[in-house]
Amino acid sequence: MFMLIQLVVIVLAFVSYEHEAIAAYVPPYTSIVVPVNKHTDAAKPLYSVQIMTAYENMQYLHGNFLIDIDAPFIWHDCIVQWNIYPGSCPSNTLCTGPVSCEEYQCTDVRASYGYKNPSCAPETNTSTLPGWGFCTCPVNVVNPVTGSCSQALLNYDDFTVNTSDGRNVFNGLYGAYPNAACAPSSTFASFPANVSGVMAFSTSPYAFPAYLYQPLKKTFALCLPSKPAPGVLFYGTGPYYLFPQSNVDVRSYLSYTPLIKHPDSFGYFISVNSIVIKKRSINVPMDASTRLSTIDPYTTLRTDIYNGVVRRFSMVTKRLRPAKPVAPFGLCYITSTTGLKVPDIDFSLPDGKKWTVSTTNSIKQVTSEVACLAFVDGGATSEPAIVIGTFQFEDNFLEFDLENSTLGFSSSLLRKQTSCANFNFTLTNSP
Numbered sequence: 001m002f003m004l005i006q007l008v009v010i011v012l013a014f015v016s017y018e019h020e021a022i023a024a025y026v027p028p029y030t031s032i033v034v035p036v037n038k039h040t041d042a043a044k045p046l047y048s049v050q051i052m053t054a055y056e057n058m059q060y061l062h063g064n065f066l067i068d069i070d071a072p073f074i075w076h077d078c079i080v081q082w083n084i085y086p087g088s089c090p091s092n093t094l095c096t097g098p099v100s101c102e103e104y105q106c107t108d109v110r111a112s113y114g115y116k117n118p119s120c121a122p123e124t125n126t127s128t129l130p131g132w133g134f135c136t137c138p139v140n141v142v143n144p145v146t147g148s149c150s151q152a153l154l155n156y157d158d159f160t161v162n163t164s165d166g167r168n169v170f171n172g173l174y175g176a177y178p179n180a181a182c183a184p185s186s187t188f189a190s191f192p193a194n195v196s197g198v199m200a201f202s203t204s205p206y207a208f209p210a211y212l213y214q215p216l217k218k219t220f221a222l223c224l225p226s227k228p229a230p231g232v233l234f235y236g237t238g239p240y241y242l243f244p245q246s247n248v249d250v251r252s253y254l255s256y257t258p259l260i261k262h263p264d265s266f267g268y269f270i271s272v273n274s275i276v277i278k279k280r281s282i283n284v285p286m287d288a289s290t291r292l293s294t295i296d297p298y299t300t301l302r303t304d305i306y307n308g309v310v311r312r313f314s315m316v317t318k319r320l321r322p323a324k325p326v327a328p329f330g331l332c333y334i335t336s337t338t339g340l341k342v343p344d345i346d347f348s349l350p351d352g353k354k355w356t357v358s359t360t361n362s363i364k365q366v367t368s369e370v371a372c373l374a375f376v377d378g379g380a381t382s383e384p385a386i387v388i389g390t391f392q393f394e395d396n397f398l399e400f401d402l403e404n405s406t407l408g409f410s411s412s413l414l415r416k417q418t419s420c421a422n423f424n425f426t427l428t429n430s431p
Helices: 002-024 104-113 303-316
Strands: 031-039 046-056 059-068 075-077 095-098 138-142 149-156 159-164 169-176 179-183 197-200 219-223 231-235 255-258 268-270 274-277 280-283 290-292 299-301 332-334 345-348 354-357 363-365 370-373 375-377 386-388 396-401 406-412
Touching (some): 046 197, 059 075, 104 149, 138 179, 280 303, 299 303, 303 375
Parallel strands (some): 059 197
Antiparallel strands (some): 031 046, 031 231, 046 159, 095 149, 138 149, 149 179, 255 406, 268 290, 274 280, 299 386
């Protein structure tokens, strides 16, 4: 009996030690990291992340996905195939497993987490796969370039990304297994070259962040490049480092403002109290909402707000030579070889915070001789009243904390002598 008690004590001690060891384990990485590329060969500037999609012939295949912080789920160029075995998938094609129309995910996505667009056709359960005894799950997707609606098949997907400590990219890998959707190759004809998917980074439970788990924190940081060199997207807590300040955590540059939930969107909204140009405020009505967008190229303002901004900006830039407006812009200038230097535009936020839009994010060089204020009139009934677009994001570091519902923003990193293209993507061994 005594020996039995001793054995139980030893077993319990071992289990306790094992649990403590697991609890004490701290992985060498704090985030996952992917490069962000800028594309200017579509109807509007767009940005993509590169993610590993399949392992074939002893190497990973890579796919480029548009970054969409509003999209309810991921969709890309692939085919669903219920019986996948070596050699069964056509060459240069990504095959994934189908979700049946009878499964919970199908009903859930269609009812609560799908694309809502009047141009979309009804989703039915009539499609099947050869030799498979179940119906597939067609879901509607909306092309972010053209706005057109088409259908894709919900699937079980598999993505792989590199890990990072915020300074280095490790050769260690992290897998995510979302429910995404497969769309025909023709759906992506309007996309930038070599981009064949949409990566959802919204608050939807079917967006990419929902499939990333401990030890990663529910935070992603986005840094859009202004040049062809890649920017960076992290998921997980910091730190984050950019050259040449290799010992300065970018989080030290950030101010924070609350993220606001919107009942009809999975996107990200903030509160803007006013827009300030050279100490003069343009009022933003209290009921006006402000959405952040990775698809809209320029900040769009409802007409009443836009007119106020243009009037004030025209007044403080009277010394500049006006040029004939170039669509979609309403206020343009003749430039010389030295370019333009204009006053900052500040988005005044709650708690006295301000997001400063400097010249590089407010003036768009349209031709060699004309530059324009990169704000667009959205119309008298525009809803939301303000949409902050990607030109204003470039070389700004944005941290979306999904757990605490806050947005961290740096304003222009160029004023800190760095940029979004200054992350070191050289692979190193995990420590």
